[in-house]
Amino acid sequence: MHKECRHKILSEHFGIFAKPNQVIVALAGNPNVGKSTVFNALTGLRQHTGNWPGKTVDNAQGSFSIKDKNFLLIDLPGTYSLFAHTIEEEIARDFICFGQPDVTLIVLDATSLERNLNLALQIMEVTSNIVVCINLIDEARKKKIIIDFPALEAELGVPVVATAARLGIGLKELKNVIYKLASGEIKPTPYRVSYSEEIEQAISQLLPHIDNLDVEKLFAPRWLALRLLDGDENFLKKISLHMDMYYSQRHTWEVELAL
Amino acid sequence: MSNKNIDNDRIVSHLYKNAETIAQRVVINDPGKVSYSDKIDNIITSKIFGYPIMLGLLALIFWITIEGANTPSALLSTIFFSFQDILTDWFTAINAPVWLHGVLVLGLYRTVVWVISVMLPPMAIFFPLFTILEDLGYLPRVAFNLDSLFRKAQACGKQSLTMCMGFGCNAAGVVSCRIIDSPREKLIAVLTNNFVPCNGRFPTLIVIGTIFGAGMLAQGYRSFAVAGIITLLILVGVGTTFVVSWLLSKTFLKGETSSLILELPPYRAPKIGSIIYRSIIDRTLFVLRRAIFVAAPAGIVTWILANYYVGDSSILAHTANFLQPFAKIFGLDGYILMAFILGLPANEIVLPILLMSYLSTGFMIEVESLLDLGNILIANGWTWLTAINVMLFSILHWPCGTTLLTILKETGSKKWTLLAFLIPTLTAFTVCFIVTQFVYFLGLS
Numbered sequence: 001m002h003k004e005c006r007h008k009i010l011s012e013h014f015g016i017f018a019k020p021n022q023v024i025v026a027l028a029g030n031p032n033v034g035k036s037t038v039f040n041a042l043t044g045l046r047q048h049t050g051n052w053p054g055k056t057v058d059n060a061q062g063s064f065s066i067k068d069k070n071f072l073l074i075d076l077p078g079t080y081s082l083f084a085h086t087i088e089e090e091i092a093r094d095f096i097c098f099g100q101p102d103v104t105l106i107v108l109d110a111t112s113l114e115r116n117l118n119l120a121l122q123i124m125e126v127t128s129n130i131v132v133c134i135n136l137i138d139e140a141r142k143k144k145i146i147i148d149f150p151a152l153e154a155e156l157g158v159p160v161v162a163t164a165a166r167l168g169i170g171l172k173e174l175k176n177v178i179y180k181l182a183s184g185e186i187k188p189t190p191y192r193v194s195y196s197e198e199i200e201q202a203i204s205q206l207l208p209h210i211d212n213l214d215v216e217k218l219f220a221p222r223w224l225a226l227r228l229l230d231g232d233e234n235f236l237k238k239i240s241l242h243m244d245m246y247y248s249q250r251h252t253w254e255v256e257l258a259l
Numbered sequence: 260m261s262n263k264n265i266d267n268d269r270i271v272s273h274l275y276k277n278a279e280t281i282a283q284r285v286v287i288n289d290p291g292k293v294s295y296s297d298k299i300d301n302i303i304t305s306k307i308f309g310y311p312i313m314l315g316l317l318a319l320i321f322w323i324t325i326e327g328a329n330t331p332s333a334l335l336s337t338i339f340f341s342f343q344d345i346l347t348d349w350f351t352a353i354n355a356p357v358w359l360h361g362v363l364v365l366g367l368y369r370t371v372v373w374v375i376s377v378m379l380p381p382m383a384i385f386f387p388l389f390t391i392l393e394d395l396g397y398l399p400r401v402a403f404n405l406d407s408l409f410r411k412a413q414a415c416g417k418q419s420l421t422m423c424m425g426f427g428c429n430a431a432g433v434v435s436c437r438i439i440d441s442p443r444e445k446l447i448a449v450l451t452n453n454f455v456p457c458n459g460r461f462p463t464l465i466v467i468g469t470i471f472g473a474g475m476l477a478q479g480y481r482s483f484a485v486a487g488i489i490t491l492l493i494l495v496g497v498g499t500t501f502v503v504s505w506l507l508s509k510t511f512l513k514g515e516t517s518s519l520i521l522e523l524p525p526y527r528a529p530k531i532g533s534i535i536y537r538s539i540i541d542r543t544l545f546v547l548r549r550a551i552f553v554a555a556p557a558g559i560v561t562w563i564l565a566n567y568y569v570g571d572s573s574i575l576a577h578t579a580n581f582l583q584p585f586a587k588i589f590g591l592d593g594y595i596l597m598a599f600i601l602g603l604p605a606n607e608i609v610l611p612i613l614l615m616s617y618l619s620t621g622f623m624i625e626v627e628s629l630l631d632l633g634n635i636l637i638a639n640g641w642t643w644l645t646a647i648n649v650m651l652f653s654i655l656h657w658p659c660g661t662t663l664l665t666i667l668k669e670t671g672s673k674k675w676t677l678l679a680f681l682i683p684t685l686t687a688f689t690v691c692f693i694v695t696q697f698v699y700f701l702g703l704s
Contacts, residue, residue: 081271083267083271085440085441086440087440113282113285113286114278114279114282114283114286115278117278117281117282118274118275118278120278121274121277121278121281122274144288145286145288146286146287146288147285147286147287148284148285148286148287149285151284151285152281152285155281155284155285156281191277191281193273193274193277194273194277195269195270195273196269196273199269199270199273226270229270230267230270231267232267
């Protein structure tokens with residue numbers, strides 16, 4: 001039931017037709033971090049380009065196999081955050097939040113880690129099946145930037161792979177980690193963004209109501225609480241519609257009322 | 260739900276703080292340009308120094324422009340006007356009819372020459388200076404600094420970038436509004452772009468500011484005073500932009516404010532070659548060419564209007580007399596209002612038309628210096644109040660024809676284009692009315 005519904009959403013809303021056993025991998029990252037290079041390096045010539053349904057934004061999908069598994073990689077538009085205000089960002093956000101990818105691969109620019117981490121932290125609130133790929137390490141080396149990768153992995157609680165996709169460095173390891181995550185060998189426990197006491201209190205007040213909705217399969221409760229707090233009404237409506245698709249019940253607006 | 264935007268901001272700022280903490284823990288060594296850029300940014304985009312630096316730079320640019328443009332402007336006009344005498348001699352030599360000499364020399368030639376000698380030097384200084392700031396990477400910082408103000412007006416921070424473009428040309432500014440993603444905020448930016456004085460209006464401001472601001476200080480400090488006046492006027496324009504943006508988002512264009520993510524590029528040393536090319540070829544000559552194309556026919560039309568008599572006075576004088584009582588309420592006179600109306604095709608020609616109208620009424624003086632100009636204006640009843648009103652009107656009044664056409668093209672709607680005409684028009688009349696009546700009330704003028 002759950003799988004069927006995801007299949008329907010993927011094909012109807014995102015124009016993605018995955019084979020039954022294909023593992024769906026979303027590829028996210030800021031603009032200009034070499035995301036496309038990673039995409040090309042992973043999929044080679046097995047790709048297919050078009051538009052997102054009803055939008056004039058390019059969409060690229062490609063497949064690759066590791067051992068016994070076949071993966072479908074979806075290249076999302078480059079975005080700085082999940083607080084969408086352009087069509088590109090909206091597509092990326094919606095796919096990450098509603099497309100339920102099995103794995104989300106986040107590409108970060110090693111030369112400006114701080115700025116890039118914002119997106120990673122936001123995605124880590126949505127899902128825990130994440131692989132972080134620190135790309136452009138060759139550029140970083142040129143600029144004499146040194147990153148402690150084991151420490152970063154420990155901080156983030158998700159697998160971190162250093163790559164220089166242009167030079168083919170680190171891709172084998174990247175594939176390896178994606179496979180391990182997809183087969184359940186790795187179970188990430190993502191870093192949890194700590195907010196001010198006030199916001200944390202508001203979150204804990206909302207959580208019981210959200211638990212009543214029984215939507216953990218679709219959304220991380222903490223993430224949902226935060227969205228209710230930041231109050232982007234259009235996005236909340238989308239979330240509500242999405243819940244309806246799965247549960248065919250109209251109880252979702254109760255959360256709104258609970259506020 | 261009323262505090263949702265604050266909550267969104269707070270959530271975002273915590274995310275950033277978390278990212279910063281993690282980055283600091285895992286990035287062991289981050290030397291080089293990044294931190295250097297960051298250090299400058301800490302000052303330039305700081306709450307304390309951000310605005311003063313911005314204002315200071317603006318005033319400095321104006322000061323350099325005014326100071327530098329004086330001499331070449333005078334030189335150009337001397338050359339051009341002595342050539343006018345030669346032209347007149349030729350016309351007399353071939354026994355050309357008086358009207359032909361009038362249309363071609365006194366109308367066309369004089370207006371075109373005036374536009375060139377007054378506009379070219381300031382543009383050739385202002386545009387390169389502005390391009391240097393652009394090349395340095397300062398403009399995105401301006402957008403960053405102003406974002407909080409624009410947010411209070413419920414508009415987009417990128418609007419300040421479109422305003423920067425507007426300094427060059429409002430039509431270009433309107434086109435640049437495409438960078439704003441939200442349709443609502445884009446419309447606000449389009450409708451208010453005109454409140455930034457474009458290059459066609461700068462000469463008017465500089466000339467009038469120089470004539471009437473000059474009396475305030477001794478010779479040596481004159482250009483400081485003028486730079487100050489013009490900076491103040493820009494602030495009036497920017498302030499109006501905020502107020503009108505806010506009003507629009509409370510009335511015609513209600514909606515949410517979107518957050519702004521700006522990638523501040525690293526500071527770069529400007530490339531001299533590309534600065535000269537972009538500022539001189541792309542901007543200065545482009546704007547000048549446009550001005551000349553509009554000024555030439557306008558010069559002819561104005562001369563004819565000023566010299567074609569119906570009854571005992573010219574058509575020009577009739578119209579001006581007709582407008583006089585109305586204009587008086589706003590501290591202007593009939594000729595000024597008519598010059599602004601005739602200047603609809605391009606703002607560059609407002610002052611030339613005005614001078615020609617005044618000159619055709621009997622004062623046939625060769626305009627060789629700003630002092631002569633000042634005398635003409637004073638002889639026609641100008642006071643400091645008139646000067647202030649003309650400058651305010653110039654900044655706030657309706658957009659030029661090109662800008663209106665561009666707005667029509669960009670919005671695809673006659674309704675918004677009409678509004679883009681009405682909003683500044685009403686603003687200009689209202690502001691001039693209040694200033695004038697206030698001054699009359701206090702009995703200052």
